[in-house]
Amino acid sequence: MSEITIDLRLVFKIPDSGLTINGLIRGLKEASSEIHGAMVSTLMKALEERVIEQKLEQEPGRYQRNGHQSQPRKLRTSLGVIAYRFAQLRDRQQGGTVVPLVEALSIPAYDHYLEETMEPSIGLSVHLSYRRATSEVERIQGQSMSHTTVHSRLQEFAQSHSPFGERKAITFRYLLVDGTKVHLQGPSGQDLGQAEMRWALASLGPSSPFEPVGFWINTDWAEIRKELEERLDYQKIEILFSDGGPGIEENLLRAGMDHQRCQWHGKRDFPYLLYADGAKKPEQRPLLEKLKSIPAMHFTKAQLEQLRPEDRPFLEEIAQKTQQGFQDLLNALDPEKYPKARTYIQNLINPVTTFLTWWLNKGEVIPLNTNAIESAFSQVCNRIKKVGKRWSEQGLLNWLKVAFYKIFKPELWTPLWHNEKEFPKIKLLSVQASCYWSGGITQI
Known part of the structure; x- marks a missing residue:
């Protein structure tokens, strides 16, 4: 480890009156690119000379100084644009020209924008x-x-960062899946229409956040199940959370796993099924009131969290009334008149009340619906549908990887750019500055 000292002389023009702290900071900020450029260029010059001397000493007679590149190369960095003419050596043994500093500092051969410059954008x-x-x-x-x-x-x-590797060492207990439609485009902007984007999130259990464990485009749930089994310890997952979309339960629910259907989706989707069966709003109203009156359909997680062991009789009564409420609703749904809505309720009864049996059997509070968990995805969906609008399949998957780090795992974002690999870096040891006025010297 060695030290290097830079003597930097800065000359500023100071207004005789009217200067404020904002004007001082703004002027310094506008000059920072030039100041940093001078510092970086000076450091590069010193390092370059040391590297050249080392090469000449290590292999005497092999290298010969060969001036500098004819044109300065511009490197765009977060500190500003650095224009630098690299020194060259002629290799007498192999022939050709060597640029020592480019090799020593691992400067990209063709990229004008250094990687760290790209982080903000x-x-x-x-x-x-x-x-x-x-x-x-x-x-x-x-x-x-x-x-x-x-x-x-x-x-x-x-493409160089894959957040969804093998994670079987983590004991995930909850799995949440969902999907949405996205608009795809092909080469030259060709409109490919809509496709299904699907995702899975996993959690360690109560009080633990859900985190993404996979994104997929145009992939059926059976294939997603295979990938999740390769990625996670699927046998340890106890509860599947979903909105009950087609193919989810059949493909993702293993033996011994419970299914919690989203309350919110259950209440929202029922009117659509009634309409599909031909029921208009006036006819729907009493049936919707029956669903709304079922205790489990308006029970909240906050209420569950307030329960104590001595409240078991109360919750058992809620569970009994819930079963009776669903039975009354089924009795009101004539299978000839409301085939779709009746089948929907039959498939909803057990999964939407899993949270009740889970608390009664284990005393554990689980989420009742998925819309709060999916709130982070509102940022994702808004960006995809309202800003980008049309995506290539690979481009969207790559963007989702970046969104994983930036939205769902922000604590990993900065280390990815600045600390992913341990690498040597310069460290400032001291700063000394003097300010010269016409009336004398003021030491800072």
Whole structure:
């Protein structure tokens, strides 16, 4: 470990009157790119000279100084644009030209934008369009780049980071699945219509958050089950949470696993089934009131959390009234007149009341509905449907990987960019500054 000292002289023009702290900071901020550029270039020059001297000493006679590159190379960094003419060596043994500092600092051969420069724009692309993200970064940091550059670098970043590896060592107990429609496009913007985007989240149990364990496009639930079994210890999962969509229960529910249907989806979907059976609103009203009167359909997680062991008789009564309420509703649904709605309620009864039996059998509070858990996905769905609107399948999957880190696991975002690998870095040891006025020297 060695030390290097930079003597930096800055000359500022100070207004004779009217200067405020905001004006001082703003002026320094506008100059920061030039200041940082001078510092980085000076450090690179010193490091370059040391690297060249080492090469010349280690292999005498092999290398010969060969001036500098004819044009400065521009490196766009978070500190500003660095223009630098790299020194060259001629290799007498192998022939050709060597650029020692490029090799020593692992400077990308073709990329003008260094990886760390891309973090703000890629991070903002999770919430904004690529164009808006780049313009916002340019406004705040003065970093100008095209939206296509951000898009391509996001794809590269996502392909080199896979958040959904094998996680069987983690004892997940809850699994939540859901999906939504997305609009896809092919090469040259070809409209491919809508496709199903599906996701799965898992949790360790009560009081533990749900986290994504997979995203899929145009993949059926049977294939998703296979991938989840490879990824998770599926035998340890005790409860499946879902809205009861087609194919979920048949493919994802293993023997011994309970299914909790979402209360909110159950109440929301019932009127659609009645309408599909030909029932108009006036005819639906008494049937909807029967569903609404069932105790389990308006019970809340907060009420469950307040229960004590001595409240068991109360909850047993709620469970009994719930079963009776569903039976009354089934009796009111003529199978000839309401075939779809009646089948829906028959399939809803047990899964939507799992939270009752779970508390009675284990004294454990589980979520009653999935819409609160899915709230984080509102950011995802809004970005996908309202901002991007049409996506390529791979482009959407890559974007979802970035969204995983930025929205669902923000604590991993900064380490991914700055600390993913332990690497040597320079460290500031001390700062000394003097300010020269026409009336003398003021030591800071």
